[in-house]
Amino acid sequence: MPVPPASFETPQLLAALRAAGEPTRLRLLALCSGQEHSVSTLAEVLGQSEPRVSRHLKQLCQAGLLERLREGAWVRYRVPAAGRELEFVHELLGRWADTDALRLRDAARVSGRTDREAAAVPHDDSRLGRSLRRFVTAEMPAGERFACALVVGSTAAELLNAGGAISRRVVVLSESRIAAQRLRLRAERIGADCEVRVADLTRVPALVRAIGLLPPLDAVIADRLGASAAEMTLILRALRARLAAGGRISFFVRYDSLGQGRGKVVEHPLAHVRRLLGEAGFACDRLQPIEADGEHVIAAAATCASFHERVA
Structure with a gap:
């Protein structure tokens, strides 16, 4: 029998819904579900200032829908690796059409940035x-x-x-x-x-x-x-x-x-x-x-x- 998804108590469910139920934060969840990103990358893709993006990321982290990973002075964000929050994000994004214009535009911008960074990586060793x-x-x-x-x-x-x-x-x-x-x-x-x-x-x-x-x-x-x-x-x-x-x-x-x-x-x-x-x-x-x-x-x-x- 399939394992039922982990459930939330009322306060946690409402907090997750409030965090995800905003256009910018929904886009952030979609972007961070595919790979880890820094604030600067997310701000460039969304076309918003880094302080504004940071505030949205903080709300998503407080609701448990994103994780904050620190490496020295560098911080990146991703969806949780496991647990009910991960199931919630996957279920939510599964209801958002892959053909949505906004979602396609964000994905294209991430791909373009990745291609530019990859072009800067030397392929030939000395x-x-x-x-x-x-x-x-x-x-x-x-x-x-x-x-x-x-x-x-x-x-x-x-x-x-x-x-x-x-x-x-x-x-x-x-x-x-x-x-x-x-x-x-x-x-x-x-x-x-x-x-x-x-x-x-x-x-x-x-x-x-x-x-x-x-x-x-x-x-x-x-x-x-x-x-x-x-x-x-x-x-x-x-x-x-x-x-x-x-x-x-x-x-x-x-x-x-x-x-x-x-x-x-x-x-x-x-x-x-x-x-x-x-x-x-x-x-x-x-x-x-x-x-x-x-x-x-x-x-x-x-x-x-x-x-x-x-x-x-």
Whole structure:
């Protein structure tokens, strides 16, 4: 037998009807039922000011018909993922004709904006990006994938493909809202299960705090983070704290970001990277110099060292 829809008590039902029973708010429900949107996107599509749209969104959220999702300073809205409010919205929108002129116009405007944003997403990777991606995926056994991987760094957009290849879910730290939008579009295009968070990648204390808020990770792809060995050490230790036992890191370092060595002894760059990883609690498995597009990079693959390995 079919399961009957969840019911509302009188106050909740009246609140839902009042919230949805207004032209702008009905349009907002339709727009947010298909995908998540920011206030700026919704204001552009509706042709209204952001403060006015924000007031309508607040009423819909208070009635439980929309959810407010915060990522740093960025807020997006969507219909609830489950529950009686979701059933109510679907039933309501099912009564609104798909051929209605207003609904068609809003859908066309969203589609046009998405097409413009997608056109801004680079489809061709650089030679360096392809080389880094091959390094990440080279030793991953066929058919095996991690549960959750982090991608962070200057070529996050290109390395998103590598993250999707080695992990079922990818979390990306992005340096700006615009970059985050492009990453989401790229993730949608390649079919990756991806969460994008905005973080300051240029200030190490802020980046370390953002890393500390991440979910547990099984793999990390970190590209050219930190301007010095001291900064890289702080970042590596923060990443090590989020990785599960046996977790893996692919770490890329610019040659010119490595210091002059220890004291008066000039340390070979490969040995320097190996030492940095070891001091942060990683066992280095593989090192490879990579040169492409005028960039000189050291690529390192490492796993979380066990306690005995670290004290040996």
